[in-house]
Structure formats: structure tokens, C-alpha cells
Amino acid sequence: xxxxxxxxxxxxxxxxxxxxxxxxxxxxxxxxxxxxxxxxxxxxxxxxxxxxxxxxxxxxxxxxxxxxxxxxxxxxxxxxxxxxxxxxxxxxxxxxxxxxxxxxxxxxxxxxxxxxxxxxxxxxxxxxxxxxxxxxxxxxxxxxxxxxxxxxxxxxxxxxxxxxxxxxxxxxxxxxxxxxxxxxxxxxxxxxxxxxxxxxxxxx
Numbered sequence: 259x260x261x262x263x264x265x266x267x268x269x270x271x272x273x274x275x276x277x278x279x280x281x282x283x284x285x286x287x288x289x290x291x292x293x294x295x296x297x298x299x300x301x302x303x304x305x306x307x308x309x310x311x312x313x314x315x316x317x318x319x320x321x322x323x324x325x326x327x328x329x330x331x332x333x334x335x336x337x338x339x340x341x342x343x344x345x346x347x348x349x350x351x352x353x354x355x356x357x358x359x360x361x362x363x364x365x366x367x368x369x370x371x372x373x374x375x376x377x378x379x380x381x382x383x384x385x386x387x388x389x390x391x392x393x394x395x396x397x398x399x400x401x402x403x404x405x406x407x408x409x410x411x412x413x414x415x416x417x418x419x420x421x422x423x424x425x426x427x428x429x430x431x432x433x434x435x436x437x438x439x440x441x442x443x444x445x446x447x448x449x450x451x452x453x454x455x456x457x458x459x460x461x462x
Contacts, residue, residue, distance in 0.1 A: 264308035270316040295319035309377035314341035336377040408435040413455040
């Protein structure tokens with residue numbers, strides 16, 4: 259069962275937390291709020307669906323420090339930086355560290371909600387891609403070393419005769435390997451096999 263995405267709000271300003279919670283819940287989204295980075299880390303566990311709405315300047319661990327910590331822990335949670343003290347260098351640092359958006363206070367409600375929707379959409383797509391990648395890796399593990407070679411050459415656009423010459427085997431042997439690759443990878447077409455190879459390599 260797919261878990262409901264949550265918008266995690268980390269902001270030391272209580273009034274801002276309440277305001278953001280009301281705004282986000284008003285359009286039917288699930289929200290959890292935290293007064294500090296430490297409070298968030300005490301409750302969060304990797305793999306939760308959603309996005310993180312993160313204030314920059316807070317007592318203790320700053321928003322950018324929390325963002326950096328999550329990146330080191332390989333968290334895939336999309337981060338939206340929100341601050342009343344933003345400047346260009348801070349925005350650049352946040353975006354280079356992987357933030358999906360940077361919003362300065364005060365902001366229009368719809369601007370923030372659009373950013374949240376985009377972040378949740380991005381998270382859902384990335385989760386689906388990671389699931390696909392794991393499934394493809396399982397299928398790849400079923401291939402023999404020679405089938406791996408044939409798949410690599412096929413997905414690079416080489417014809418059976420070229421592959422046969424390179425490997426020093428007959429074209430019929432290549433055809434047999436190719437058929438087994440298609441079957442084991444559960445690919446219905448060459449285009450589908452190429453996409454699987456791209457996903458597996460991280461190029462998609």
C-alpha cells in the first residue's frame with residue numbers, strides 16, 4: 259500500500275508553523291510541523307514520501323545544515339528552502355545542494371502551494387524510477403556474462419552481424435542470445451530494452 263505523502267515543515271517561528279499548517283491542510287495535504295532541525299530528525303525516518311519545507315535561520319542546526327545532513331544520509335526527500343533572510347548566495351548554495359525551490363518570505367500562498375505540488379510530483383516520479391531501477395537490476399542479475407555483452411551491444415545500436423563479428427560467433431547464436439535477453443528482461447521491443455538499459459545506468 260502506497261503511503262500518503264507528507265509535507266514536513268521545519269520553522270522555529272510558531273506563528274509561521276501554524277499558518278503553513280493551516281494553508282497546506284486547506285487543500286487536503288498531510289502536514290507535520292517541527293520547531294527545530296533536531297525535532298524533525300527525531301521523528302523522521304528515511305523513505306517517507308513527501309517533501310520538506312525548510313526555514314534557513316533557526317537556533318541550533320540551520321536549515322542549510324539540515325539539508326546538508328540529509329544529503330549525506332542519502333535522503334531523497336525534496337527540499338524547498340523558505341526564508342525571510344534570503345540573498346543570492348544563500349539561494350545558490352541551497353539550489354546547488356539539491357533544493358528543488360527557494361522561496362522568500364513574504365510569499366503568495368499559491369506560489370508556495372505550486373512549489374509544494376511540484377515537489378510532491380517530483381518525489382512520486384523519483385520513487386517510481388527507483389522502483390523500476392530495482393526491478394531492472396533483479397532482471398539483469400539473471401543474465402549470463404555473454405547475454406550482458408549482447409544486451410550492451412544491442413542497446414548501443416549494433417546489428418546482429420556486427421555483434422557476431424565482434425564476439426566471433428555466428429549471427430544465429432547472437433539471435434539466440436538476443437531472444438533470451440528479451441525474455442529475461444521482459445522487454446516487448448528494442449525501444450523498451452534500450453530504456454531499461456538507460457534506467458539501469460542512471461541516465462534517466
